[in-house]
Amino acid sequence: MNTREDRVKWFMQDRFGLFIHWGLYSIPARGEWLRANEKISIEEYQPFFEEFNPVHYNPREWAKAAKAAGQQYAVLTAKHHDGFCLFDSQLTDYKATNTPAGRDLIKEYIEAFRAEGLKVGLYYSIIDWHHPDFPKYGDRYHPMRDNEEFQGEDTHFSNYVAYMHGQVKELLTNYGKIDILWFDFSYDDMTGEKWEAAKLVNMIRSMQPDVLIDNRLGGNIRLAEPEVYAGDFYSPEQIIPPGGIVNRANQPIPWEACITLNDHWGYHAKDLNYKSPKQVIRTLVECVSKGGNLLLNVGPNAKGEIPEQSLAILQVVGKWMRQNGDSIYGCTSSDLPKPEWGRYTQIGNYLYAHVYDRGIGPIYFQGLKGRIKKARLLADGSELHVETPWMAEQYSDIENGAFIDLSGAVLPDEMDT
Numbered sequence: 001m002n003t004r005e006d007r008v009k010w011f012m013q014d015r016f017g018l019f020i021h022w023g024l025y026s027i028p029a030r031g032e033w034l035r036a037n038e039k040i041s042i043e044e045y046q047p048f049f050e051e052f053n054p055v056h057y058n059p060r061e062w063a064k065a066a067k068a069a070g071q072q073y074a075v076l077t078a079k080h081h082d083g084f085c086l087f088d089s090q091l092t093d094y095k096a097t098n099t100p101a102g103r104d105l106i107k108e109y110i111e112a113f114r115a116e117g118l119k120v121g122l123y124y125s126i127i128d129w130h131h132p133d134f135p136k137y138g139d140r141y142h143p144m145r146d147n148e149e150f151q152g153e154d155t156h157f158s159n160y161v162a163y164m165h166g167q168v169k170e171l172l173t174n175y176g177k178i179d180i181l182w183f184d185f186s187y188d189d190m191t192g193e194k195w196e197a198a199k200l201v202n203m204i205r206s207m208q209p210d211v212l213i214d215n216r217l218g219g220n221i222r223l224a225e226p227e228v229y230a231g232d233f234y235s236p237e238q239i240i241p242p243g244g245i246v247n248r249a250n251q252p253i254p255w256e257a258c259i260t261l262n263d264h265w266g267y268h269a270k271d272l273n274y275k276s277p278k279q280v281i282r283t284l285v286e287c288v289s290k291g292g293n294l295l296l297n298v299g300p301n302a303k304g305e306i307p308e309q310s311l312a313i314l315q316v317v318g319k320w321m322r323q324n325g326d327s328i329y330g331c332t333s334s335d336l337p338k339p340e341w342g343r344y345t346q347i348g349n350y351l352y353a354h355v356y357d358r359g360i361g362p363i364y365f366q367g368l369k370g371r372i373k374k375a376r377l378l379a380d381g382s383e384l385h386v387e388t389p390w391m392a393e394q395y396s397d398i399e400n401g402a403f404i405d406l407s408g409a410v411l412p413d414e415m416d417t
């Protein structure tokens with residue numbers, strides 16, 4: 001019997017993935033929520049469907065960029081809230097196959113990422129602003145929420161649920177092994193059994209027992225006996241949980257923070273508020289230091305290209321990862337208190353010190369007196385010395401601590417990130 005613990009092993013080892021938000025919304029280039037934000041009808045949105053032709057879509061390049069950044073898996077939007085499918089679903093005409101793109105873009109993504117040795121995930125929106133049986137009027141997120149034309153409209157939500165289950169079945173049937181199903185999202189009474197979530201998850205597990213499922217079908221994986229549909233990992237969004245995530249028994253729960261590179265998930269032509277590579281690296285370290293993963297987002301444009309600003313960030317992160325990846329992969333939080341100069345990550349007896357503020361003189365390791373066998377600079381393997389500073393016996397707080405001398409060492413952070 002495969003348990004959550006078995007399923008998440010690779011995930012907690014890999015730590016770093018690429019999130020990709022891509023669809024018709026890359027054409028208007030105002031983010032993936034524009035239909036709801038601007039109350040755009042299906043008809044007004046239709047020109048983007050007629051026009052969708054990503055002539056530079058080359059998922060092999062995306063996969064190479066992810067791999068070079070040190071990312072080990074990816075999650076691509078098979079269908080976002082607008083209901084448009086990048087895959088060749090038999091259950092709708094609203095799919096890439098019927099646009100000028102003329103083909104199944106999910107198939108190409110999966111083949112390309114697999115070929116680069118990356119694990120593949122699919123984001124699937126359980127919210128659907130295109131399906132006729134998804135509630136419109138009064139639904140607080142729906143683009144037509146205030147349109148009285150739809151007031152009291154007689155929809156058959158069960159048709160939508162059958163459609164959604166059918167599409168998930170297609171995704172698990174037609175593309176070989178899927179590593180992650182990333183559902184999005186539950187709200188208000190649109191949660192859990194409203195989606196017939198137990199039935200859905202039982203089907204998923206019967207088809208692909210190892211696939212990881214996020215927590216957004218509703219349910220609570222922190223419970224002693226979580227619902228069948230509670231999922232395998234938590235998905236904090238645009239935030240890193242301050243103290244990691246534990247269940248009611250105080251055991252760590254797998255989690256993955258999803259974070260944008262600028263301030264939108266889908267391509268936004270005018271949003272140039274990109275994070276610096278240094279911020280991204282520190283975010284990744286922070287996630288791992290608290291026992292979690294980072295799923296870092298890019299929003300490819302209408303041509304199918306990842307924005308060059310995003311690629312440039314990924315490249316610098318990749319350079320850091322090649323030197324310092326040992327402090328990320330397979331690592332987790334340390335039981336030691338957070339040091340004032342930075343953060344720890346740890347795997348077994350290896351403690352990684354991420355030094356952000358080296359200050360003056362040696363750095364201090366509380367609680368490690370006599371416990372440091374040797375110290376090395378991870379980036380180049382060079383020897384560092386454990387030392388006791390002159391007159392140290394007079395300092396008030398050092399009884400249990402050790403010091404490591406960093407003089408002469410150039411820290412990766414001080415180079416070009």
Ligand code: JFZ
Binds near residue numbers: 187237
């Ligand atoms: C969701 C999507 O709406 C968004 O477009 C993107 O795909 C992101 C990764 O996930 O964003 C959410 C989901 C839930 C809440 C807020 C944003 N929420 O419950 O507050």
